[in-house]
Amino acid sequence: MKNNYDLVIIGGGPAGLAAALSAYDNGAKDILIIERENRTGGILNQCIHNGFGLTRFKESLSGPEYAARFKTEVNKRGIEILTETTVLGFNKDKIVTATSPVYGIFTVQAKAIILAMGCRERSRGALNIPGSRPAGIYSAGTAQKYVNVKGYMPGKEVVILGSGDIGLIMARRMTLEGAKVHAVCEIMPYSSGLKRNIVQCLDDFGIPLYLNHTITEIRGEGRVTGVTISQVDEFKRPIPNTEKSFNCDTVLFSVGLIPENELAKSAGVPLSARTRGAIVYQNRETLTSGVFACGNALQVHDLVDFVSDEAELAGRSAAEYIIKGATIHDAFDCENGANINYVLPQKIDKNASENVKLFFRVSNTFRNCTIKAVCGDKVIATKKRLIATPGEMETLIIPTEKLKEINGTLTLSLEVNE
Amino acid sequence: MEKILLTCVECPMGCQIQVEVEKGEVLSVTGNTCPRGKLYAQNEIKCPMRVLTTTVKTYDGKMVAVKTDKPVKRESMLSLMKKINAITIDLPVKIGDIIIENLEGDANLIATDDLQ
Incomplete structure (x- = not known):
């Protein structure tokens, strides 16, 4: 290990690996590359199910297989990796402080930094679910690590709250390993998971999905x-007399992911209240010059293939910064309007040399709608969606x-067609 | 004639496929965007097939990610799990190594992770 590097990448998951290759x-x-765990690959190491890489490799790979493709390329190039090393912080001068069992606490000077820390799971506490505080309550990702990496089962009788993909995948995984999954509850009227996962993780095993339902009490002392569970009304309030009771020894929470940005926050990198990731330009540079962000640390993606794409953009931009020097930004803002939850990038350079792809999520399910990017009364781009x-x-x-036609804020909105 | 609605599980698109079936025979498949969708729908009517992904124990306690290299019968997944969980293997293992040959028919169980 040296004292200085052109580029320090925080996180050796799919984003960090792809960013390194591209840079x-x-x-x-x-x-x-600085990685907290004892091997690179990040969350992919515990995602043993298949379906990764269909966009990028036109193959259905398991998580470790997808990660291995990138690990092999990183090794071929001899890119340096520090594992079991936790970054404690960095500052605007790009001095990174980290700690590891081998080197103790140490600092490295970087010319550029890429934030690729991934995301974390929203916890029970964030939802204010009433009841006692017994053992047997896990986030779905924690349960996934126990089963797939550590090789032990967190329980036998399971209820899952949240129907995101990790919750669905864990319903199947626990069932295959001999547990009985009594119910998957979803507070929304629809599942946020992929349709294929409803079929192959729930329907295949006869696991019931309760839409418009949430957990209203957790019982147990010790365990x-x-x-x-209760049905909820349109304002997500539990409806009296709709309660159903299940005996179980395990509750899994799969209730959303939040970009991991404690490091960025303490370094003073401005974050977006909407994505909870950094505010970035189209090249994935944050408002702190020379600090770039990508992957789930920036915005929570649906597919790892898209994480790799974004990380490649960040890696390319960081290389440009290192070789050509700092970009002088002359940018306009990009904001979410009606029926749009967030837009990324939040800032776009007027002289950007490539087409800019806006990433966003809509706020509800809409049929037959038009998405419009507008500046004042000028329509810049539109797209129709069924x-x-x-x-x-x-x-x-x-x-x-x-x-060049944009002189002011670009606003993205969704209109339902008449 | 019977009309059956399916959600394809071959890729994240999750196409809604309509299948017309008479006496167990598939007459038509519509709604699929690719040939894999058509094959999926035909199998789904006759004998649903899935790639099984799970883990295998090793003697030093680590778990190795594995999958079947071909789809296996959906109905046999739980019994195959019993067979897979009964074995313990040695490391190292490389991606593609056969862990159980002919787990079901000519579908092998193969490693999907490199572990030392």
């Missing part, structure tokens, strides 16, 4: 003994030649 191949070869749901990230391309 290297674009000329920035002096790279250090969970049961839960009560169906748009919050569970699926949407994109809209702003062609380079249109960027």
